[in-house]
Amino acid sequence: MARCAAIRSIAPAVSAALASGTRDLVGALVDDAGKSFDLTADFDAMADFEKTGLTGRLGGGFTDLCMAKLGYAWMDLASNLLPGHSGRLGDFIYDGPATGGHGVVLVEAKATCASSVTATDVKGTAERGYRNQVDPYVGSTSIPGVGTIFQGYAVCLGAAPGVAGGFGHVVETAVATVPGGSGGGGGSSAAATLVGGRLAISNYRAVSNLINAPVLFAHLEQLLGRSASIAGHEQQRFLRLKVGDQWFLTGSAPSFDHWPSPGTVPPFMLDEAVAEPLLNQISLIVRQGRRPWDGLPTFLLPTTPESFGPDATGRFPFVRFPDGLAYVVGKIDAVSSRVWTPLEGLGPPVS
Template sequence: MTIVATAPARALWRAEKTVTRSGHHLRPHTPSPVSAGFVAPPVPTHIAFRPEALAASMARALTLRHAPDAMLERWARMQLLEVEYLVQDGAAFALAPEVTALADAERSGFAGRVGAGVTDLLMNTLGYTWRDNAVCLSASLEPHADFIYGGGAVSAHGVVLAEAHGSFAQAVTDGRMRCESSAKYRRQVKPHIGSVCPHGKAVHGYSVAFGSHPTTHDTFLHVTETKITNSRKKAAPPAAAARGLAPVATSLALASHRSNFLLMGASRIVAWIDWLRNGGPPPADDLVAPFVTVQQGGQRFWVALEALLPFVRPWTRPDEGPFWAWEDFERLLEARRIGLDNVFAMEEWAANSFLSTLSAMIDGGREQMPATLELPVIALSGLFTDPERPGHDDGARYPVAQFRDGLALLGRLPRIERPGSRIWSPRQGFG
């Protein structure tokens, strides 16, 4: 499910967190750089993010796993609840007292998921856009990094690796987090630098260790990164407002958007992406995917109707086509006791562009898929690198956490008198 029914939000959901980078460690590699001309973006000294952004990143990381879709959806939904109840209010990251009620294994699991979410937030601030699980690096039991990222500075060079670690143990210290970051880089990142995966060559790597002491609330963020020794070019920081078309390996775009549309609850689109990636019998052509469009913060977003009202079909006006009245939404949602909070959606340009491209690939067949696609890159929202900027986000009425690939978590759907609609057809696109 895409919508989460929760108790009234606590103050946490209005607090923006700032995490200071505790250490940045460079590890040499030969050759350097692995791809001529690649320059890694500078790692920021701080990252600031709304709690919704952290929960969304945790869900993004979870849904890259190879597991049944229904299981992934339930895991993703739980991240919103876990962050709400297990992280304290305030500008700094601190665990809530309730975390001590968790068994050791449960606390370790939660810490690992937060570590993956913080890593995803950091990779977005560095300008990387597209992502996948790094299991494709090795078919053996050899340890490998958690994630693969593409886009941004690594476009036209290949991909970068990212290993994530999180710890909420009593033994968390600055020195321990530094050791974890360095050790995991040596074991799980460095051996795969220079290797080739289905998405391209791994030309750079990161190991991110995030830890917070459950009682003292001391919090640490250590980043170990591949050192580039032969570059004469100075790295430029990624533009916060970057927006435009960019090339991406088709396989990496499909992996990213499979996760995105799964989070949105658009299972029919996920099924077609799986067919393009894995083959087998194609889904039925008449399984269209309807969306409603909403405007928030000066942008338009698409929300999957399949997730909002999975058992309801639209009614049709002969002169206008399918139409859903907002009163029908409210009546049916109230009957099901589901609120309109915390809804995954996609920015309109990103959704329209990818789904039109997806239809073209479906119509052309698996054998004729292009190696690369040109897809939109969207400006970040709810995630920042400058905690001193003016106008700190104090929790707008309708907050939005938005990622570079277009996925967004809407804090609440605004009421509109007559929602717009779009219907995607697998082979005809939007007609």
């Protein structure tokens, strides 16, 4: 849900407030004692406009989880990539290993939370969403610098407040319209994948927002043509944190030079295995003096195995998406730092 909020073209402070408020609200209204999605009866006590807003955010978050499980890594709003497009348009554009390099997919996110909701209702909502907001664009719409929409999905989450067990339904293109494509996605791959520069930068602009990296955020805004020129000598310092056997980066103020405590480290981090090639490719673009209207080059980026459950030991150290964004809840085992300079790239670890 935080990813879906951060992908919008709003200030980092607003995005952070939305993520924080939604996290607390979901924590209070979703019963996580079992394995199903269970809304508590308190949901019905909220005002209608509050229920509507939260239902939409739940639909976006559920859809993003489904797409990650299907092997898609990078996302942006369809309205950002197809501005002024006439007609009803799905919510998100995704790319990732599951596309097989054939193009991108258009996805509509739906949700319905009501006391009378049934599996049939959820299925019908997803089917209408696909028919009206996705299918008209599949195979017929191309996004410059991103790719052709060759496949589509509509995902719907349903839940009845106070009733155990939610519903989910996914509708997808039956047969991809590009030869060699398939109607289903695969799992995440560790191999590097080509992704359009516009989509990659939009995706990691949102990630930089969540991991508290304002210098990186400002440069990505500039590359998207949304801000004025920025000095190339500014530095973005990252804390480098080890959780289990994984290293993550998260934004840090220049004066932050002590061992982090749980209250001083943002929970959102970026897997170092993705951050290093990403930041070095961004620095190459900055050194070349590329402007938004010159066109952005294709990125070659790895994807990480998605992790939404406990590890082999039963621990739950972090939630991680294929693009490397992680929500860390486990113990920090080691700490160092790294500095990214827009003109020079990501520096070595410093203890």
